[in-house]
Structures are given as structure tokens and as C-alpha cells.
Amino acid sequence: MKTLDLQEIRKQLDGIDREIVSLFEKRMALSGQVAEYKIETGKPVYDREREQQKIESVTGMVEDEFQKQAVRELFTQMMTISRHFQYKLMAEHGLKAENDFRPVKNLPANQVRVVYQGVEGAYTHEAALKYFGADVDIYHVDSWEDAMKEVEAGTADYAVLPIENSSAGAVTHNYDLLIKYNNYIVAETLLPVDHALLGLSEAEEGDIKTVFSHPQALMQCSEFLNANRNWRQISVENTAVAAKKVFEDGDPSQAAVASEIAGNIYGLKVLKSSINHNKNNTTRFIILSREPIYREDAGKISISFELPHKSGSLYNMLSNFIYNGVNMMMIESRPILGRNWEYRFFIDIEGNLSDASIQNALKGISEEGSNMRVLGNY
Structure with a gap:
């Protein structure tokens, strides 16, 4: 077989690429029809069993092991893109991820009680005074979990908890408490930390x-x-x-x-004085309420979800942000109790729950992951 010169090879590749693009457009048009059917019937976009069958079918069409993996990745991505397109169409018909959050102009601040962990003089105490002011009705409890219980029970209107430090990283126990209790992040405040x-x-x-x-x-x-x-x-x-x-x-x-x-x-x-080695040491504190509310001008959303323990599952989940143009600001993982080597992911993204792009992304995550929760918009 005569070897073609480079220009001829590129010419043939260009022709094949045109065919691929044309076929891809036809495939996406059919995906749109699938979305219309699912809108009419109320079926979910994500059908894990159907996608797995499709992957096995197309990989069975090739013999070479490298090509099998390549075909698997190619069709996985095409089906991911197809899902995002279907989520978009469903959102245009008012079908979006459901949540109980409601927007407010300002957080209720009159005659509120605020709880924090520790004793007077703790950094959490300082953070609470910084956010709510020196005249707020404030009291302390022994543990962060006690603070969460106070809010969930309605004894306190707000709790203040540290969640992340610029030097030491996440306050992991408090991430676990966000899942254990039905409280919501409604604000945050940053406090410079200077240890002596x-x-x-x-x-x-x-x-x-x-x-x-x-x-x-x-x-x-x-x-x-x-x-x-x-x-x-x-x-x-x-x-x-x-x-x-x-x-x-x-x-x-x-x-x-x-x-x-x-x-x-x-x-x-x-x-x-000033013995911390990072002189820009800062702790991020979150403000929690039992009411699922968010300010109309809120610009950050915290969510959590769980994933199956399989290759590519996190990548596919994060693609919901990519295809909707949503910027991810932070990701943290925590082991799931009783399920070795399985993890719950906590993610902060830019946006507001009223944004169409956010609604599309959350719709995808709610269908493709499990136990997805919106922890707050603030």
C-alpha cells in the first residue's frame, strides 16, 4: 500500500471530520426528539442501564483494545453532551431540579439569637460579632454539633461555624454536620487569624x-x-x-x-505575638439558618452529592458545570460512613439559584448522582 503524503492525509482527515460533524448534528437532533418524548412522559433524562448497554454495544464493534477504550471514551462523552442538551430543553419547559429555597431581599436581622461554639474570646465569637454586630443576642455552647442542634430546634436563629482555613484547610467535621442536620448556609464571613x-x-x-x-x-x-x-x-x-x-x-x-x-x-x-507561619492566615465562617432562604444578590452556592465508585464518575458529574459555563470554586470530599472507599463531595460554585445555567447544572447532578443537596446560596 502506497504511503500518502502529509497534505493528502490531512485532506482525507478533513473530509472524515466533516462527516463526523454532520452525523453528530443528526445525532443531537434525535436527542432533542428524545427530550421531547421525556418531557411528555415525565421520564428522567439519565438512563444508566440504557447508556451502559450502548457503551457495551459500540465497544464490541472493534477488536483492538486501544480502540475499544477510545470508542468507550468517545461515546461516553457524546452521551454526556446529549444529556446536557436534553437538560437544557427540559429547563426551557420549566422542568428543573426542585428545591425549597426562596429568595429574600435581606436576611432577617431584628431580634435574632446567634449561637457559637466555645467561650467568649474564641475566633468564632469574633466572627459572629463581626457579621451581626456587637449588640446581637449571642450565646455559646460546648460543641459545633450543639450549635447545629440549637438552630435546627429553633432555639437560635443562626449559628456561626468555621468551615475552612487558608493554612490548615477544611474543618472536616463541620462538613459532616452539614449533612447530618437540616440547616442551610445563608451567609459567610472571613476573619483574619493572628495567633499569639x-x-x-x-x-x-x-x-x-x-x-x-x-x-x-x-x-x-x-x-x-x-x-x-x-x-x-x-x-x-x-x-x-x-x-x-x-x-x-x-x-x-x-x-x-x-x-x-x-x-x-x-x-x-x-x-x-503573631506566631502563625502564614501571616495572611484567614478563616472562613459560615452562617446557618433552619430556613431555606437566600439573598436575591447571592453569588455562591454550596452543594453536596454522592457518586458510584467507578472510573470517570466525578469527571462526568463535573461536566454539568462545564457545559453550563458554571465556575467551580472549591471541591472537598468526605468518606461516607459505613461504605468503605466511597465519598461524598462538597462543591462551591459561582451563581444564584434563579440562574438558568445553575438550574440546568443542578438538574443534571440531581439525576446523575445520588443524595444531591443544595446546602445554601449566599
């Missing part, structure tokens, strides 16, 4: 043998703390609890990693 080493008034840095703080605070100050290898590092509920403990124990060999504000509240001396 605090001790009794008569203590000096050389006296310290034990340091108390929240695990993330210890992590955020690990470079400073680990340089002093004789110090025991002990985790407590939060930074303000650590400061309070040092004050109450009255032991000059103890120190706390906490804010200077907490030091002032509990009468402690700053032994060393």
Missing part, C-alpha cells in the same frame, strides 16, 4: 512546658511550636478554651495559642 502565645503575667517564654490550643491553631503555628521540641502540645475544644484553662490552672509552665483578644479577656500576657 499567651501565658500568665509572671511567666516567660522559657518557663513554658505545655501548650494548649485547638488542633488547627496548633497546626497553623507548627513551625514556631515545633522549634521548641520540649513543649507538649495538647488539643482542646478551641483557642479561647485554651486561654481560659491557662488562666484557671494558674500554672506558669502552661501557655495557650489564641488571639490577643482572648488574652485580654482572661488576663494573660502575650509571650510571643
Whole structure:
């Protein structure tokens, strides 16, 4: 067989590509007819069994193993695109992912009660005052889960929880609480975190043998703390609890990693200021309500969903954002209790629940994943 020159090969490839595009257009037109049928009958877009049968059928048409995998990927993507087209058509007919959220001009702020975890002087306490103002009716509980319970029961109107730190990453336990309780993220606030080493008034840095703080605070100050290898590092509920403990124990060999504000509240001396190694250290706090509401000008949406444990499932799910032009801002995964090596994904995206592109994306995710929840629009 005579080898063709490069220009002739490219010419033939161009001809084949034109045919592929023409056939693809015909296929998409038929997909539109499928969408019309499903709109009339109320059938879901995603039919996992039908797609699996199609994949097995087309891969069986080729012998070479490389070609089998290539054909599998090609048709997987074509069917994914077809689904997105069908979601778009269904949304135009008013069929979208259902949710109970309602827009409001502003969050209710008069005569509200706010709960936070820890004690006075904790960073969460500071975050609550920063968002709601110094005159808000505010109280504290022992744990983050207690705070979620207070809101779900209606004892508090809002809870303030840390969810992510720029140095230490996600506060993973609080992601789990978002699933466990039926509360909704309605706002967020960012708080710069500046840790200090605090001790009794008569203590000096050389006296310290034990340091108390929240695990993330210890992590955020690990470079400073680990340089002093004789110090025991002990985790407590939060930074303000650590400061309070040092004050109450009255032991000059103890120190706390906490804010200077907490030091002032509990009468402690700053032994060393600004000990966190990331000087731009910031914690993101979320504001939760039991009411599924969102401000009309909200621009971020948090969702969660579960996926089957198989190759490509996350990629296919994220394509719902790609084909709708939705920007993903964050992704976090958490293991699903009782199901080894299976994960729940938490994702933040830009947008508002009233946006058509968001509705299309969420429709796809609700059909293709499982246990999809909108955690909030804020």
C-alpha cells in the first residue's frame, strides 16, 4: 500500500471530520426528539442501564483494545453532551431540579439569637460579632454539633461555624454536620487569624512546658511550636478554651495559642505575638439558618452529592458545570460512613439559584448522582 503524503492525509482527515460533524448534528437532533418524548412522559433524562448497554454495544464493534477504550471514551462523552442538551430543553419547559429555597431581599436581622461554639474570646465569637454586630443576642455552647442542634430546634436563629482555613484547610467535621442536620448556609464571613502565645503575667517564654490550643491553631503555628521540641502540645475544644484553662490552672509552665483578644479577656500576657507561619492566615465562617432562604444578590452556592465508585464518575458529574459555563470554586470530599472507599463531595460554585445555567447544572447532578443537596446560596 502506497504511503500518502502529509497534505493528502490531512485532506482525507478533513473530509472524515466533516462527516463526523454532520452525523453528530443528526445525532443531537434525535436527542432533542428524545427530550421531547421525556418531557411528555415525565421520564428522567439519565438512563444508566440504557447508556451502559450502548457503551457495551459500540465497544464490541472493534477488536483492538486501544480502540475499544477510545470508542468507550468517545461515546461516553457524546452521551454526556446529549444529556446536557436534553437538560437544557427540559429547563426551557420549566422542568428543573426542585428545591425549597426562596429568595429574600435581606436576611432577617431584628431580634435574632446567634449561637457559637466555645467561650467568649474564641475566633468564632469574633466572627459572629463581626457579621451581626456587637449588640446581637449571642450565646455559646460546648460543641459545633450543639450549635447545629440549637438552630435546627429553633432555639437560635443562626449559628456561626468555621468551615475552612487558608493554612490548615477544611474543618472536616463541620462538613459532616452539614449533612447530618437540616440547616442551610445563608451567609459567610472571613476573619483574619493572628495567633499569639499567651501565658500568665509572671511567666516567660522559657518557663513554658505545655501548650494548649485547638488542633488547627496548633497546626497553623507548627513551625514556631515545633522549634521548641520540649513543649507538649495538647488539643482542646478551641483557642479561647485554651486561654481560659491557662488562666484557671494558674500554672506558669502552661501557655495557650489564641488571639490577643482572648488574652485580654482572661488576663494573660502575650509571650510571643503573631506566631502563625502564614501571616495572611484567614478563616472562613459560615452562617446557618433552619430556613431555606437566600439573598436575591447571592453569588455562591454550596452543594453536596454522592457518586458510584467507578472510573470517570466525578469527571462526568463535573461536566454539568462545564457545559453550563458554571465556575467551580472549591471541591472537598468526605468518606461516607459505613461504605468503605466511597465519598461524598462538597462543591462551591459561582451563581444564584434563579440562574438558568445553575438550574440546568443542578438538574443534571440531581439525576446523575445520588443524595444531591443544595446546602445554601449566599
